[in-house]
Amino acid sequence: MLAEEIGQMLRTRKLTLATAESCTGGKMGDLITEAAGSSDYYLGGVVSYSNDAKIKLLGVDKKTLYAKGAVSEEVAVEMAEGARKKLGADIGVGITGIAGPMGATPSKPVGLVYIAVSSAKGSLCVENRFQGSRHDVKKLSAETALVMLKDFIGTKHG
Numbered sequence: 182m183l184a185e186e187i188g189q190m191l192r193t194r195k196l197t198l199a200t201a202e203s204c205t206g207g208k209m210g211d212l213i214t215e216a217a218g219s220s221d222y223y224l225g226g227v228v229s230y231s232n233d234a235k236i237k238l239l240g241v242d243k244k245t246l247y248a249k250g251a252v253s254e255e256v257a258v259e260m261a262e263g264a265r266k267k268l269g270a271d272i273g274v275g276i277t278g279i280a281g282p283m284g285a286t287p288s289k290p291v292g293l294v295y296i297a298v299s300s301a302k303g304s305l306c307v308e309n310r311f312q313g314s315r316h317d318v319k320k321l322s323a324e325t326a327l328v329m330l331k332d333f334i335g336t337k338h339g
Contacts (some may be wrong), residue, residue, distance in 0.1 A: 225268055305329070
């Protein structure tokens with residue numbers, strides 16, 4: 182299981198993890214905690230669905246939200262950094278997007294999801310375009326975030 186593999190990598194490197202999720206509603210945290218002993222490295226997560234929650238709980242800059250929108254690379258990075266800093270973790274993950282079926286615009290369609298991973302050494306964000314139902318977009322987003330996290334830990338960032 183990927184979550185167990187990530188857990189082993191975090192344990193070996195003595196790293197901790199925090200998550201900030203919007204469109205996934207906590208699915209990544211759920212996947213992480215499927216691994217027994219995840220409390221060794223997973224400090225917690227914030228489900229920040231509203232802009233207010235992103236600002237108050239994660240320290241996302243109000244100016245970034247209004248200039249770029251909640252579904253943007255910049256906000257995903259600020260969410261990841263905010264989760265890492267607020268929870269005192271070594272690595273933070275931020276996920277923001279449009280799971281649908283509502284909320285889309287011509288420039289931000291259903292399935293557009295930004296996933297960011299952050300450490301003190303730097304941040305990485307990837308734009309994704311997922312297809313399928315709301316459930317599919319949420320599931321694919323959380324699973325893709327796990328793959329990104331694993332790759333991030335395996336590089337110089339982790």
